Amino acid sequence: MGYRTLFFALSFILFAYYIHIPMPEGIDDHWRLAVIDATIQIVSNLAKLTEEIGLMKYVEFLRRTMSLHLTNPISDENLTVIDVDFGDIPVRLYLPKRTSERQRPAVIYFHGGAYVMSSCKLSGYDFLNRWTATKLDAVVVGVEYRLAPKYLFPVAIEDSISVVKFFLQAKVLAKYGVDPARICFSGDSSGGTLAAAVSLVLQNDPKFKHKIKAQALIYPGLQIIDTFMPSHKLYQHGPLLSREMTFRLLTPYMADDNILYKAILNNQHMPEGSRHVFKFVNWSTFLPEKYKKNQVYTEPILGKLNASYPALLDSRMSPLLATDAQLRNLQLTYMLTCEHDLLRDDGLIYVARLRKVGVQVTHEHLENGYHGALSFATAPFNLKLALKIRDMYITWLKNNL
């Protein structure tokens, strides 16, 4: 039997195995999701294998698989789409063609991908940003921040901030006809983390004179302090995003070692003397009652790691580490969470903490939703959930930006 036959036979057996892992009852896109989920598990296992035999890093394998879906900047009847640099950072701009009497709103969009993969040029994001620009008659900026493992924390957040500052220069806003009073930072997953972190940094910087109107956070990750949230336990095997995969992808942004990854998996990664920050992420105080049922809070185990990792105590990595006084300065917020998502509780806790300090928040929760759908909005995936999320997000922007 040739290798090729063996490879196909193996893939088929794996596929048959994974497709039989049951999906939650009533979940959106049930069968499409099962197929994508099975494919991701196979890709993830192949990536582990290539790393173990020393061929290629885990994240490199996943990144190459994703890059198959990159798009070119293609203008259409309504939009001019161009790839340019803002300072040193590449961005993709979506500029409405129609002449307008008034200045336009603008959305700065940070894509997801755990800081190690994906791109604003990925077809799902290009689709979303195009739609946003067309439907809102808005200028949209897709940010191509640099990725780990080549560029470690805090490069992604610093790139993001420098794009925002470049865009907010009076001459740049004027060039694109943007109204400085109608700007929103948006993002999904780790892009939601970036949108939240950029908001926190800028809104708390006395030298920053602009007033940002809104932030829109779509199933964001908001902390890496406690990796035993109830949602981590409930959805440790996905769908789409498993706990293992989340931290395998996320750790290379903080450090190039396996020790940190293993410690995070065991929730024993936080340093000695950090107990005081756990009050910011204590699900036992912040989650609504129904999510606490049958869950037991365990106190953190600290100081198991010898090395210290500054990212772990930084609110630019975990916006939930911000103090109440810092959160209070935040702008109008849209939060979308999904039930079947291991990052669910991050979003729920952020909503609770923002409301507690008086920030205005619109929170929409999708009972049959799952993590990551926006990356699979286009063919061949065509997830219905992606369109549902798109429409909820756009409706909110229409009414609030």
Ligand SMILES: *[C@@H]1O[C@H](CO)[C@@H](O)[C@H](O)[C@H]1NC(C)=O
């Ligand atoms: C351009 O805008 C019009 C009006 O909103 C819409 O009907 C049409 O589908 C848009 N074209 C593209 C390519 O999006």
Ligand SMILES: *[C@@H]1O[C@H](CO)[C@@H](O)[C@H](O)[C@H]1NC(C)=O
């Ligand atoms: C978290 O909250 C629970 C009860 O709400 C409390 O017993 C526990 O000490 C808190 N833990 C931390 C680290 O704040």
Ligand SMILES: *[C@@H]1O[C@H](CO)[C@@H](O)[C@H](O)[C@H]1NC(C)=O
């Ligand atoms: C910490 O250092 C000690 C002594 O050097 C070593 O035995 C132990 O394995 C280290 N632990 C970790 C988690 O690296």
